[in-house]
Amino acid sequence: MTILEHKKARLNFELLEEFEAGIELFGFEVKALRAKLGKLDGSHVIVRGKEGYIVGMHIPPYQPKNTPKEYDPDRIRKLLLTKKELAVLAGLESQKGLTIVPISVYTKNRKLKLRIAAARGRKRYDKREVLKARDAKREMDRSLKNQ
Numbered sequence: 001m002t003i004l005e006h007k008k009a010r011l012n013f014e015l016l017e018e019f020e021a022g023i024e025l026f027g028f029e030v031k032a033l034r035a036k037l038g039k040l041d042g043s044h045v046i047v048r049g050k051e052g053y054i055v056g057m058h059i060p061p062y063q064p065k066n067t068p069k070e071y072d073p074d075r076i077r078k079l080l081l082t083k084k085e086l087a088v089l090a091g092l093e094s095q096k097g098l099t100i101v102p103i104s105v106y107t108k109n110r111k112l113k114l115r116i117a118a119a120r121g122r123k124r125y126d127k128r129e130v131l132k133a134r135d136a137k138r139e140m141d142r143s144l145k146n147q
Helices: 028-032 082-093 124-146
Strands: 003-004 013-023 044-050 049-055 077-080 098-108 111-119
Touching: 003 028, 013 082, 013 098, 028 111, 044 082, 049 082, 082 098, 082 111
Parallel strands: none
Antiparallel strands: 003 098, 013 077, 013 111, 044 049, 044 098, 049 077, 098 111
16 A cells, blocks of 8 residues: 655656665654655665665654654665665666656555665656656547547
């Protein structure tokens, strides 16, 4: 079940290769995510050493009065990936023009997972083409449905 989604990821980026990662979270962060609080907009993944981290993911406190005072909602969170996946992501990150973006947070067997993808940014004219193609497909589907 999808909890959070980066809605503009597919428009702003051309997604090349997708991965599934676990996230290292505090208990109250898990509760906040299950309550569908949080944002993925503007966040990205970095690989440093032999570890992956998500930067810019905002998770507000679930119960602000019960949250520790030193809690930072925008803190850097560690990703749980295999060594092979980290090696692939490090190689993709080092390529010019590629970035690793989060697509969604979802539950899988009572665990929270993060879907990430290696992506290439789109130019404005590319975005227009994507929107045009999407609208044309929608119109075709409508006309076929009404017949």
